[in-house]
Amino acid sequence: MAKKYVSVENLKFLLNEVFNIQEVLDTPYYAETDGEAVNMILDAATDLADRYLFPHYVEIDRTDHTFEDGKVTIHPKIQEFIKASGEAGFIGASFSYEHGGQQLPEMVTAGAGAIMSAANNGVLMFTGLTAGSAHLILSYGAEELKEKYATKMLAGQWQGTMALTEPQAGSSLSDIVSSATPTDEGHYKLKGQKIFISAGDYEGAENVVHLMLARIDGAPLGTKGISLFVVPKYREENGALVDNDVTTAGVYHKMGQKSTPAVHYIAGDNDNCHGWLVGEPNKGLSYMFQMMNEARLGVGLMGAAIASAAYYASLEYANERPQGRKISDHNAKDKPQTMIINHPDVKRMLLFQKAVVEGSFSLIMECARYADLIKTTDDEAAKKRYNTLLDLLTPVAKTFPAEYGIRSVSEGMQCLGGFGYTTDFPLETYYRDIRITSIYEGTTGIQSLDLLGRKVMGTGGKSLQLLGEEIKALAEEASTYDDLKKYVGILQEKMQELQKVTQHLGAMAMQGKHELFLADATLYMEFFSLIVIGWQWLKQATVAKKALVTGNPEGDQLKFYESKIHTMRYFYSYELPKTLGLAARLTDKDEVITVEVEKELIV
């Protein structure tokens, strides 16, 4: 097993140097948190990760959950962690004091989450889902629901879930059919099936609280008739927990993330399932979007975290495994073998991973910063600006770490050659685990429709304009360093490419060619996200350059900053040029994939 799975140093660099967490700590809302407290929280996360998560990562993967006699059994170490996490206040740590949280900046909880998720991504799902669903109740639920559910959830006693997907509907939420019938007693009677409910049931959980989407009898068709309910596995009656007619029908066995059971449950089979409406009727989906957006960033973070763990495992191997000779020593057969990190191809694979991991963490931290600024600013215009940027970047921060993370872990495995494919090393587990990230919380295809259709076109160009302003500000700062001017030029060029491609697609939409306009949304996502990550890399490199010029870093610190600049160079030279091919296709007039193309051509 590798020794390192994440760079806390890098997370601190992002928090303190790149995203200046002090700026938000200085606001009244975060008055009780200072820089020292931030470090303590990261230390506490590392401690939890080292104690409960990382040592059991592979072992938990090897002991898939079981489902027998209607009971789901998970690895006992998982509950130890949930309990410890609740006790340490990590579940809902970013919630307000009023909501029972620690009122920590999102940037800090993202940092803590990065550490713990890199140590054991699947186990973090349990607490992440509890936090997200508790947040929904706290944001939109009646006082009674808050008291009854949220407190126990934040303590790690009750498990929370998000219960959206139904067998016949899949990603098409407008087609869900679970029903809710009003009663005179304040609750509704729920009936329906949900699938893929992560952490949706397990032995040892005192209770499982489903945040379930359903239609109140007579509600309109489509997404406008969806309401949100709290549907616990056990409901309280006369002070005791009694069965609430939520039956686990089965558990999906998955290729990876075996720690987390994906449950298929049936509600109301005996007509005895009570649910409590959250907020107003028919507004469920809009509430759920809060959790979905949080979860999207959470999945992005998970992708980056898994890729991080795989990166350090392959880096360690590359530094310790002798094999072959440098090309320059090719004929010196009597020389000892060199470490494989000295082979250019291995270097390339390592730099790719580092570029993906640290580029992704940077983008996620940028999003967390926007969320913090939204909470702390009183300036309505600024708040709107940050909201637009956060909306724009959320699908990107979900998708890039997933899609490029999958490739990144694959390169990590490749560094180990045949050994990477065996169960002797954790790479194969990371490889299986990370694959789910491009599916969870809306597939890459769905994220891409959201980005192009809603976030870019739907704002009439406003969001791109704001992104352009952010990049312009960075460009000005970066241009003060001669070494970085070249990269500023490249980024500006790419922004022009982005404008051009977006205009081309926009013209199609204006002409009513919606199918054609959206057909290549996934390619647009890759194109867009490469530029966004390029922005994040130039941002990191500029801060590193400043530190090199103004400070006098030595030893490991010097290497850290130099490595940042070097990895930025890698990204600009190896990854950013991929936009060329994407732009060529995105502006190609050959309508290979549209509604006009009959599916019969695919045989």
Next chain:
Amino acid sequence: MAKKYVSVENLKFLLNEVFNIQEVLDTPYYAETDGEAVNMILDAATDLADRYLFPHYVEIDRTDHTFEDGKVTIHPKIQEFIKASGEAGFIGASFSYEHGGQQLPEMVTAGAGAIMSAANNGVLMFTGLTAGSAHLILSYGAEELKEKYATKMLAGQWQGTMALTEPQAGSSLSDIVSSATPTDEGHYKLKGQKIFISAGDYEGAENVVHLMLARIDGAPLGTKGISLFVVPKYREENGALVDNDVTTAGVYHKMGQKSTPAVHYIAGDNDNCHGWLVGEPNKGLSYMFQMMNEARLGVGLMGAAIASAAYYASLEYANERPQGRKISDHNAKDKPQTMIINHPDVKRMLLFQKAVVEGSFSLIMECARYADLIKTTDDEAAKKRYNTLLDLLTPVAKTFPAEYGIRSVSEGMQCLGGFGYTTDFPLETYYRDIRITSIYEGTTGIQSLDLLGRKVMGTGGKSLQLLGEEIKALAEEASTYDDLKKYVGILQEKMQELQKVTQHLGAMAMQGKHELFLADATLYMEFFSLIVIGWQWLKQATVAKKALVTGNPEGDQLKFYESKIHTMRYFYSYELPKTLGLAARLTDKDEVITVEVEKELIV
């Protein structure tokens, strides 16, 4: 479980229409095989696949081989297939009659292999390795070895292996240390360890015959001191099989291809392991290259075959799974859901898979055709030409189906969304299985060094010139169809790009900057292989166009040809533009990854 895993129709199209197998069948060497016989062989392969392979694919995956008390146990269905395959004459079917084969064209055995490998790739490993190792003995071994070993191997009674890798050497064969000490009795005494020996031991195998690389005492350092030995698990003494001191020390558990145990064995621990030299001393690696080259094409075929099975599984799902509505029906909530194949993003993922699968099969068949022409031509100049082209394309035919096959299966999984990630569908098995193909028989990095260093530069431009001539001939034919002229133009443009990039890299090599020249070999491989597959797609489209123009195809046949042209359009519009970004990096002067870059910059 999906119903279809391969298109036999497509294989017949390649054999008969694209690569004109009749041309080689008309030569004296293949006098006893005609078109009808070819069809019978493909039918027989389908029959074996449907009976012994496909129905047990997932079940065998779920029952990983075991290693207890020194014994390796595999799934019993595997041996049933091996026996049936031997009886049907499939092992070594392309060998000459003299060697006990059926003297079938390589194109035909490639077609049969595609069918069986798509049905169950891991099980095909057993017979493929036996065939390859028997071929080595038959090609270079003494008569006695041929009689003693090859016959039983071709009958499926004895298992063959290729035993190259050692723990301390990995891919660096020049560092192997297994030793061979001559005796007065005709055999050598072998000592050493080999790892990752696929099918290297299992209960029920009458014998396992390792084709093992080792150094004769006193042999020179490096690859020039390597000899090849036949090292059986049991040796014959006085008419009986006795233990030959080859001990299985362990079996690697792998992420995928669980059917095939990867064995770690120790030879000569009790100083009682006999081995027999194949051919001359110190020439072992040159002999082994025959098997390695065959195996490289075999791995390419395996990659394409797995991607094929995944493609048809996802195509079936996409045609049967309703979800959401067409974008044009977006607001018609009361309409029934549409099949997901009608979503552009799903269409794109299916077309990508089809383009990879059928493009790969086409390239592999092209290589098989060269091999057939080498065997059948009397014209020495032509033979040399085909040899050069086969050498050039072998690393590509290994790597493209592996690397793009991995992506292709991933897109197949993505079509199924969350279900694709579960064990309810075979996609997750294909996803795990295909990942090994970029590692087996030389990783992608090693194939890429071979392509750029040896095959392109090492021939002084000759190989590229020959490829250019092949493409020119196709361009002339394709240009007779107006619809195809556009694509001819693109392909010619790409060939110019290839020349330019190759010259740029060649100039570096001339300046002695070897490290820098080879640093981006893997990118050159992707760049090169996109163009090669583009060539194969235009070739297929031209044949399809001709059939549409000159024949009067109807129904399924019409759709088949139209789909070929459509998939070519997809490849030219979506995949070929990727060369732009690759060319940009390959000619970028920023030396991000070279020997000059200290590994300390990767932290």
